[in-house]
Amino acid sequence: MRGDLVSINPDIQFSFRKSVEPVYRELVELLLDGNPSQEYLKKARQIIEDLQLAELDNFFRQACLDANVAQIDQIDRSATVIYPIILPERLAVIVSAPGKPIGYYRGEAGN
Helix, strand or coil: CHHHHHCCCCCCCCCHHHHCHHHHHHHHHHHCCCCCCHHHHHHHHHHHHHHHHHHHHHHHCCCCCCCCCCCHHHHCCCCCEEEEEECCCEEEEEEECCCCCCEEEEEECCC
């Protein structure tokens, strides 16, 4: 899908931040609602990584990363990876640490 989005003529290409990014973030928000399972945390992490790739593709106006993508924790088994995720009503943080279940932390937005 990313390749299709960036191959559109720039004159008719829609605003990525207004049209595409909210869909990714809404899906992540649904996955992280309540007390998410490890499976949902993994899916949310993957969606955030997919969003980052789509943002790069949109910025460069081409699918710039068609290579095989691997999780950082598969490349460096000693790496701890922190994923801060800004959502409309809260800040979510997913933490992947070696030999531990995926951690999830959330902070509600103040009024």
